[in-house]
Amino acid sequence: MSAFRSLAPSNQQAExxxxxxxxxxxxxxxxxxxxxxxxxxxxxxxxxxxGDAPQRKRRTAGSVSTMACTPCRNARQKCNGTRPNxxxxxxxxxxxxxxxxxxxxxxxxxxxxxxxxxxxNANLQSHNREIRDDAHTLDTDNRNLREEGAWQTTIxxxxxxxxxxxxxxxxxxxxxxxxxxxxxxxLENPECARGLEAPTTHHRLIDVVKLYEAQCQxxxxxxxxxxxxxxxxxxxxxxxxxxxxxxxxxDLYFNWVHPVHMLxxxxxxxxxxxxxxxxxxxxxxxxxxxxxxxxxxxxEDVSDRRNRLDAATLRDGFxxxxxxxxxxxxxxxxxxxxxxxxMFLVELSSGRARxxxxxxxxxxxxxxxxxxxxxxxxANEITVWGLHTLLTSCASITxxxxxxxxxPREGIFQNVDMERDHAVWRFYxxxxxxxxxPTRPSHAIVTACYQAKLFRVIDESLNLYYGxxxxxxxxxxxxxxxxxxxxxxxxxxxxANVDVADQPLPHILYLHVQYHTALVQHVSPLLHCGLFSxxxxxxxxxxxxxxxxxxxxxxxHARRLYSxxxxxxxxxxxxxxxxxxxxxxxxxEPPASDTVEFCLEVLQQNSxxxxxxxxxxxxxxxxxxxxxxxxxxxxxxLMGSFDHYVMDDILDACTRLSYTQPxxxxxxxxxxxxxxxxxxxxxxxxxxxxxQARRGSSSSGRYMQIGNVLND
Numbered sequence: 001m002s003a004f005r006s007l008a009p010s011n012q013q014a015e016x017x018x019x020x021x022x023x024x025x026x027x028x029x030x031x032x033x034x035x036x037x038x039x040x041x042x043x044x045x046x047x048x049x050x051g052d053a054p055q056r057k058r059r060t061a062g063s064v065s066t067m068a069c070t071p072c073r074n075a076r077q078k079c080n081g082t083r084p085n086x087x088x089x090x091x092x093x094x095x096x097x098x099x100x101x102x103x104x105x106x107x108x109x110x111x112x113x114x115x116x117x118x119x120x121n122a123n124l125q126s127h128n129r130e131i132r133d134d135a136h137t138l139d140t141d142n143r144n145l146r147e148e149g150a151w152q153t154t155i156x157x158x159x160x161x162x163x164x165x166x167x168x169x170x171x172x173x174x175x176x177x178x179x180x181x182x183x184x185x186x187l188e189n190p191e192c193a194r195g196l197e198a199p200t201t202h203h204r205l206i207d208v209v210k211l212y213e214a215q216c217q218x219x220x221x222x223x224x225x226x227x228x229x230x231x232x233x234x235x236x237x238x239x240x241x242x243x244x245x246x247x248x249x250x251d252l253y254f255n256w257v258h259p260v261h262m263l264x265x266x267x268x269x270x271x272x273x274x275x276x277x278x279x280x281x282x283x284x285x286x287x288x289x290x291x292x293x294x295x296x297x298x299x300e301d302v303s304d305r306r307n308r309l310d311a312a313t314l315r316d317g318f319x320x321x322x323x324x325x326x327x328x329x330x331x332x333x334x335x336x337x338x339x340x341x342x343m344f345l346v347e348l349s350s351g352r353a354r355x356x357x358x359x360x361x362x363x364x365x366x367x368x369x370x371x372x373x374x375x376x377x378x379a380n381e382i383t384v385w386g387l388h389t390l391l392t393s394c395a396s397i398t399x400x401x402x403x404x405x406x407x408p409r410e411g412i413f414q415n416v417d418m419e420r421d422h423a424v425w426r427f428y429x430x431x432x433x434x435x436x437x438p439t440r441p442s443h444a445i446v447t448a449c450y451q452a453k454l455f456r457v458i459d460e461s462l463n464l465y466y467g468x469x470x471x472x473x474x475x476x477x478x479x480x481x482x483x484x485x486x487x488x489x490x491x492x493x494x495x496a497n498v499d500v501a502d503q504p505l506p507h508i509l510y511l512h513v514q515y516h517t518a519l520v521q522h523v524s525p526l527l528h529c530g531l532f533s534x535x536x537x538x539x540x541x542x543x544x545x546x547x548x549x550x551x552x553x554x555x556x557h558a559r560r561l562y563s564x565x566x567x568x569x570x571x572x573x574x575x576x577x578x579x580x581x582x583x584x585x586x587x588x589e590p591p592a593s594d595t596v597e598f599c600l601e602v603l604q605q606n607s608x609x610x611x612x613x614x615x616x617x618x619x620x621x622x623x624x625x626x627x628x629x630x631x632x633x634x635x636x637x638l639m640g641s642f643d644h645y646v647m648d649d650i651l652d653a654c655t656r657l658s659y660t661q662p663x664x665x666x667x668x669x670x671x672x673x674x675x676x677x678x679x680x681x682x683x684x685x686x687x688x689x690x691x692q693a694r695r696g697s698s699s700s701g702r703y704m705q706i707g708n709v710l711n712d
Contacts, residue, residue, distance in 0.1 A: 425439065
């Protein structure tokens with residue numbers, strides 16, 4: 001035992017030693033000196049009087065760190081933690097001094113570091129977007145300046161050398177653009193084209209026109225009567241002189257756009273285009289129609305960026321021509337009003353809804369005091385109802401009551417000969433389809449008529465929620481709901497059949513999609529007011545889910561039959577709204593993830609021609625995240641990141657920062673007594689109107705009749 005040293009005294013023992021006389025702790029026989037008599041302690045060897053042993057102060061420890069190194073922690077020894085240098089204990093023992101952070105401290109440090117990295121990444125992405133935007137703007141400006149310089153150089157070099165001096169000066173005085181003059185010179189003298197080859201490696205408008213002209217090999221059937229040199233000097237458009245390219249764009253427009261948005265008479269427009277008559281046709285309208293047709297020129301492969309840029313360049317060229325031909329003196333002409341409406345569709349498709357709404361408002365304002373060459377009663381009525389339908393469509397996706405003249409109360413299409421509709425439809429996408437694919441009656445006039453009737457009901461629904469008619473009572477709500485059901489009952493068989501086996505036409509499918517979407521929008525606010533009983537709330541959910549599923553099924557039919565590539569931009573809002581309803585109120589049948597992925601896939605396919613689909617995809621992903629919907633890895637890889645869509649992108653697509661209904665405004669307008677009045681009003685207006693014999697049935701019977709109404 002002599003090999004072991006004695007334990008150091010405790011604090012209490014030290015106190016007792018200092019207060020008593022010097023006395024060996026281990027006894028006189030131990031032969032060991034007490035701490036008081038041992039030497040070598042600095043400052044502790046003073047002698048006391050009366051023979052007391054000298055007192056010494058206990059040596060205090062040096063600097064101690066709360067973060068010990070690994071060797072000291074394993075040896076349970078104190079560590080002075082002199083990071084990043086080696087601690088004194090490890091230095092004395094020549095050990096490898098390693099510091100391992102505490103788990104909790106390390107976790108907190110990592111979390112802070114991750115948050116800092118995320119913030120830095122977000123800042124870098126934002127900075128990169130700004131740099132890319134600035135670079136794109138500079139590149140565009142530089143390219144335009146170089147092209148303008150090339151055109152001017154070509155013109156200057158030609159003056160005095162090729163005998164075109166007088167004609168060039170005449171065109172300059174007339175206000176023709178340098179581009180159009182250079183293109184005319186290229187056609188007159190191919191040697192002049194050499195000046196157009198050097199300025200840039202990017203696709204210029206001339207190159208784009210040549211690309212699409214080369215693809216148009218067939219006659220267009222739109223050649224003007226008795227062509228003459230003066231006709232070439234003043235064409236409908238200065239973007240191209242190719243009848244084949246214009247014919248291709250016309251076919252795309254009248255095949256996919258016109259049956260959904262009938263804004264003018266197709267037959268009258270084409271007749272005046274061939275005859276160069278300014279009554280039903282104008283240069284501004286021709287260019288606007290061609291610009292909208294350019295959205296359908298693009299490849300279905302959304303990764304084909306070159307093709308998208310080419311078509312966008314061509315579209316912008318036509319839009320610039322359309323704007324240039326709209327002068328203040330012609331704003332109130334019916335052809336100018338029609339042009340503004342088509343330009344709204346072009347801007348909406350391009351993801352510039354805020355700008356497009358200005359065109360649509362101007363069209364409606366000028367409609368009140370239209371002048372110029374009078375149209376036929378039929379053509380005039382088609383335009384009037386087409387504009388009102390388009391305005392209501394815009395209001396239904398922006399959830400605001402846009403200012404416009406009152407909706408006409410007279411009958412719809414009273415002056416339109418419904419039996420004279422001899423237009424045909426084919427699955428037209430490329431030049432040559434007009435020869436190879438079979439035709440079918442389009443029923444476009446009948447579809448437009450019942451679309452106008454449907455949107456008159458939608459206009460009443462908008463007035464109910466956003467107008468000045470007072471609170472939304474059960475009576476007022478069900479009056480509009482009953483009109484929706486009456487509309488569906490009155491639809492003629494020629495456009496009522498949407499059985500996919502019979503291959504219904506796309507615009508007929510879209511008409512029924514709009515019907516079901518309108519009912520989802522009409523009923524959905526009641527699910528958020530919190531006034532209805534559990535049974536009534538469950539039945540309202542049933543109505544919303546039924547119409548949302550019906551709309552999604554019809555959109556799936558249209559996608560299988562005709563591809564989502566050619567669906568109009570307003571249909572994209574229908575898609576995202578009904579999918580939102582299914583995700584929120586029926587997340588299991590079908591699974592919410594399947595619903596979201598279907599919505600994203602359709603928008604992805606349609607984004608090849610319509611830029612607004614990108615921001616809508618971003619909003620759809622936000623909804624999925626809010627509802628806890630998990631997307632598959634394949635879908636996430638396909639969608640990529642949507643973080644690059646900023647606030648202005650969303651505003652340009654939706655005119656608001658959300659596509660959902662503004663419930664904070666709507667709920668304030670709902671009558672607090674609506675739930676109490678609901679059973680009686682439902683019995684009187686819905687059940688009583690459809691099944692007179694079942695009046696006074698029980699509550700459960702009433703809700704069975706809801707199912708009957710839905711299935712009718």
